[in-house]
Amino acid sequence: MITRFAPSPTGPLHLGHAFSALTAWDMAQAVGGTFLLRIEDIDQSRARQAWEAQIYDDLRWLGLTWPTPVMRQSDRLDTYADALDHLWDRGLLYPCTCNRRDILAAASAPQEGAPMGPDGVVYPGTCRQMSRTGPRPTDTALRLDMQRACQTVENNYLSKETVEAIGDVVLARRDMGTSYHLSVVVDDAAQGVTDVVRGQDLADATPIHILLQHLLGLPTPQYHHHRLIRDDQGKRLAKRDDARALSLYRAQGATPRDIRHMVGI
Secondary structure (H helix, E strand, O other), rough: OOOEEEOOOOOOEEHHHHHHHHHHHHHHHHHOOOOEEEOOOOOOOOOOOOHHHHHHHHHHHHHHOOOOOOOOHHHHHHHHHHHHHHHHHHEEEEOOOOOOOHHHHHOOOOOEEOOOOEEEEEOOOOOOOOOOOOOOOHHHHEEEEEHHHHOOOOOOOOOOOHHHHHOEEEOOOOOOOOOOOHHHHHHHHHHHOEEEEEEEHHHHHHHHHHHHHHHHOOOEEEEEEOOOOOOOOOOOOOOHHHHEHHHHHOOOOOOHHHHHHHOOO
């Protein structure tokens, strides 16, 4: 078994991160498997070296270890470009020039609001008729034509309703050259991850990732979606919740055992 924890260095790790990392670690340790750490830093506008260093420090304090060197997504842009080229050459991607305001305006129905999917507002397909010929454009966002993609997959498991609920997701952002959905699938395969441990909030993204694995000829790992750690008001923790940052608990004298108790492990 190979599990992984893949944080983004855009803020402090909090109790929710600790729960996910410890769950993946414990699962691998129980069967003599391997726990991997991956740094998901494709958003270079927000990634900071100091936060990455803090990730290593916090995880080591929790008692976790991992093979080195650690995979960093910012080192793998050429690999993501190859995957995009493969999908573009098959006519499964199209350029999109819409901004968030355009999408919201086109998707909203009177008195109903905009339908929501794994990436927020479901894209209404405004740019679906854009040209897909010639070299793959690198100066604009690229979306996956979900309906066409599903038609190319033998025994596709996604229903029409599921496809419509997800919409045409972005696989390459203009300022990144890739996206979470593409990079996480390519990286899990490259690292031989057999079991993906992540929060229930990402369960809706799993059909996208399985579809991409089929399209790119990659293996599909087992997915384990764990419960979320929430604050006293029932809200899911986010990196802006500094009050629950691991570094703060450490400064207050908490032990790794205390953290396990706090998250119910």
